[in-house]
Amino acid sequence: MSIAERQASPAATTPAPAETLLEIRGLSVDYGLGDQPVHAVDDVDLTIHRGEVIGLAGESGSGKSTLAYAVTRLLRDPGVITAGEVRFYQWPKGSFQQPADGPTGAPGTVRPRTIDLLSPDPRVIHAVRWSQIAVVFQSALHALNPVLRIGTLIDDVLKAHEASMSGRRRRARAIELLDLVGISQDRLSSYPHELSGGMRQRVMIALALALRPSLLIMDEPTTALDVVIQREILEELMELRQRLGFSVLFITHDLSLLIEIADTIAVMYAGRLVEKAPAKALFRAPRHPYTYGLTRSFPSLHGERQVMSGIEGSPPDLRDVPAGCPFHPRCGFALDRCRSEEPPLLTITDESGPREVQCWRHDGTGPVPLELGATPPRADPDVARPVSRDTAGRAGRPEIQRRDPS
């Protein structure tokens, strides 16, 4: 019996809901022990489903990267996980189908294996990292070993994880992987510095996908790139996801990107997860005052030009987070209660379905301020078909027509 299977004793864990891939419960991470640790992640709950693209937004220092490091057990000193559970559900490869093709498997016939990612046995996480959960990190532009050719980089990963693969098959797989991300095979012998930033980023994605993971964690993968290249990489990623059916946890502080690619968006503030909702509902009808402030911080491309104020104040010192709701000193909607009592993560339901928000204004005891009570768009079937180009409703929006290749 493998270690992973021992971890998965059915009595210890509740059975996974049909489509769960990763389940984070009550996760807390501190930097530094002693009397003044930085509470970088504080009691976060988050579930990622199979095939889902989930965006994690929040300003610099809110704990997004720390969350990703903790889940993959890559936290470096002085980071320590102080509480929580993280479970990964390993589904048999090939058992996932796009929702468009009908429900996944037959409920009850395909069962995942439960793996405790916080297990003290390092072999558990080693068995999962890269092959099941692959990570593309924030500093990816400089993350490729500069003295190795691209082909060698890929070959090393395959050699390390798939010992049975022959040299010829590894090379074929390397070509296939580069092709997947739109890089021609004559680049196998290039060094990283000979590639543009966008190409290096694609190589990172190819490496992450080398072992067919079911979850790809991307930490600010495109912020250093210009919009056209950024857009191309995102398109490629979304297209690959459709084809290969993995889930993506996409971390960025740029909410406007997430609205286009994510199914669900979670927002962090001061180490807490303060809101989670379907992408469009979150942007059009935010419930948390911080999210509301974020959505009002982007200059728009359309309409009247108007002065925007953004969010007043600055984020708290994580060694000394204010009592009550950590956002209350910057919040225009704060009640007395917000200054003393931290709100729980409430589940509320509206036109977009169930969603979560950590704010006393939504506990049902008082009226919800107009700004925090907008009607969200209905869950719309359009999202599944990203290629449609609606021009009718978009006055002034430029269109690039593609030349017909024929």
Place this chain on the structure above:
Amino acid sequence: MSAGNERSGPEPTAVLEAVDISKHFRVRAGRFRRGTVHAAENISLALRPGTVTAVVGESGSGKSTLTRMLARTHKLTSGRLYFKGEEIDPRAAATKDYRSAVQLVLQDPFASLNPAHTVRYILSRPLQIHHKAGDDLQESVLGLLRRVALEPAEQFIDKYPHELSGGQRQRVSIARALAVEPEVLIADEPVSMLDVSIRLGVLNLLADLRDRDQLAIVYVTHDIASARYLADTIMVMYAGKVVEVGPADLIANAPQHPYTKLLLSAAPDPETATKTWLGDSGAPPSLVSPPSGCRFHPRCPFAMAVCSQQAPPSFDVAADHHVACWLHSPEQVEAQSGALG
């Protein structure tokens, strides 16, 4: 652009005017060959007090090269610069007056401040060098901090850069540029490293400096939405050339050059109901051997025969709206309206 080419004298209302300036870099291209990078070619612009000119374009399009020519840290390969109507001798080094009048703020707030010095030292130095300190150095430094809304200023004056957030560091870099009372402030991607919520604060600060202090500002970015928010004029660069220039609103809402359209359709836009997909839009060109004719033609969905043969001059589509694209040549425009009518 074309307007600049035909005029011989400087524009009276501009503090700083560039006419037809170019920058070429000599580089090794391969093991034995030498090549020339055509980083910026034939750029003209006029900077007036109390206005913001945004320069947008993809990575490598020559935006930083342009800012360095304007600040005169790069020598011009060709072209002319006028400072307050006076032509500048291109061979002479920038004078102290020029360097204090035209200030450059660099992209990276993490790298551009010396980590070994406090804010007080960082801001005192330029005040002393350019004799702008006044009677009370401490008061002058506090005044600068207040101008960039780092308040209470007393709390920031003795901090080191690592004790400041990205947005606060960027404000210190701007304060340092303001120390010498410049007339032109050139900000090279001042917000691309910053968070959305902090970003807006820096943009609003620049808007304030324009309106209150009547600075002429150059704002370099690849975020066209923020360019529209802040700028009066947007100049779009592609592969070292200006492809379109005009009023910010027109560029954002009625772009004429196919590259501007590509840039706009790539910009994340939460307002649109559906996602726009670029498909494969091709790669940026080499600047050592740029494509013949229009540099955008290999990627352009509308390319015609002439586009690969001859570089388009700048055509006027409105009074201050110019576009370097053959689609806007009088012949094309006539042919199109003929076809419609």
